Amino acid sequence: MTTPFAIAGRQLSSRLILGTGGFTNHEVLAAALNASGAELCTVALRRLDPAARGSILDVLDGAGVEVLPNTAGCYTARDAIVTAQLAREAFGTDWIKLEVIGDDRTLLPDAVELVAAAEALVDDGFVVLPYTTDDPILARRLEDVGCAAVMPLGSPIGSGMGIRNPYNISIVVERAGVPVILDAGVGTASDAAFAIELGCDAVLCASAISRAHDPIAMATGIRLAVEAGWLARGAGRIPRRRYAEASTPDEGLPVFDSASQ
Amino acid sequence: MNVTVNGDRRELPAGATVASVVESLQNAPEGRGVAVAVEGEVVPRAKWSTTAIREGATVEVVVAVQGG
Numbered sequence: 001m002t003t004p005f006a007i008a009g010r011q012l013s014s015r016l017i018l019g020t021g022g023f024t025n026h027e028v029l030a031a032a033l034n035a036s037g038a039e040l041c042t043v044a045l046r047r048l049d050p051a052a053r054g055s056i057l058d059v060l061d062g063a064g065v066e067v068l069p070n071t072a073g074c075y076t077a078r079d080a081i082v083t084a085q086l087a088r089e090a091f092g093t094d095w096i097k098l099e100v101i102g103d104d105r106t107l108l109p110d111a112v113e114l115v116a117a118a119e120a121l122v123d124d125g126f127v128v129l130p131y132t133t134d135d136p137i138l139a140r141r142l143e144d145v146g147c148a149a150v151m152p153l154g155s156p157i158g159s160g161m162g163i164r165n166p167y168n169i170s171i172v173v174e175r176a177g178v179p180v181i182l183d184a185g186v187g188t189a190s191d192a193a194f195a196i197e198l199g200c201d202a203v204l205c206a207s208a209i210s211r212a213h214d215p216i217a218m219a220t221g222i223r224l225a226v227e228a229g230w231l232a233r234g235a236g237r238i239p240r241r242r243y244a245e246a247s248t249p250d251e252g253l254p255v256f257d258s259a260s261q
Numbered sequence: 262m263n264v265t266v267n268g269d270r271r272e273l274p275a276g277a278t279v280a281s282v283v284e285s286l287q288n289a290p291e292g293r294g295v296a297v298a299v300e301g302e303v304v305p306r307a308k309w310s311t312t313a314i315r316e317g318a319t320v321e322v323v324v325a326v327q328g329g
Contacts, residue, residue: 019328020328022327044328045323045324046323047324048323049288049324056325057290072329082303087296089303091293091325097329
């Protein structure tokens with residue numbers, strides 16, 4: 001129902017990107033992936049676990065979705081760069097969702113390390129999709145160093161607090177020359193619709209779906225919300241006004257009091 | 262010789278390579294989906310069998326997990 005968009009020349013039909021963190025098992029992930037309609041989904045890199053059962057890559061291959069590796073858990077540009085290089089080796093993709101966080105309480109991006117890592121990875125041939133704050137200046141800096149998209153947060157990762165500063169997200173969108181993907185904070189379907197209404201090209205969701213009581217129903221709900229937001233944005237919302245504007249005409253209103261005739 | 266593989270101290274025979282370390286690990290994917298860094302530098306798969314591990318080296322072997 002939405003029109004395709006492109007990141008670094010790759011067409012994507014779905015404007016919902018799924019984060020795979022937090023699903024209780026691979027079966028639920030596979031069903032949610034199917035319900036979400038996502039074509040791209042994130043994975044992280046961690047030490048090989050001898051006790052792990054089944055590979056997430058098999059789930060993603062089975063669902064026909066592309067892998068977007070991330071650098072989750074990295075606090076420095078150096079760690080993020082090595083992690084991105086490992087991901088390129090492991091998955092054969094130049095695409096990287098770049099996360100360089102400042103602390104484990106807020107999981108907010110470390111702007112200084114983020115820009116440094118983005119610049120180095122672009123120079124190394126990566127298609128860099130940085131997780132960033134809702135700061136329009138930082139978004140521009142990331143675009144200036146060659147990022148293929150910018151992914152501002154609506155609110156902190158996993159917080160479900162929605163879009164705390166829609167004005168900043170609007171400014172990021174207005175000024176961006178690359179796709180804008182709302183990347184964190186979505187708690188429910190209406191948050192995803194709002195992101196698209198604000199002009200974001202796509203929404204990336206993980207916890208809102210994976211930690212919902214019914215992840216498959218939420219994946220469907222958020223997919224439909226993205227479509228609803230897209231239709232509403234294209235339709236053009238009415239201006240906000242402080243006073244009412246009647247939708248029913250006064251003309252032809254019957255009069256029941258003879259004294260006022 | 263002693264090396265550290267994914268945080269665990271291990272005794273490896275002399276002449277161990279990145280390839281032999283990966284083969285020794287349970288559950289290592291055979292094809293796509295695994296990557297190795299030695300001393301913080303990524304070793305491309307094409308060089309696994311010719312890259313020797315030195316005494317005291319730190320080896321990280323990583324795979325895809327749910328995340329993000």
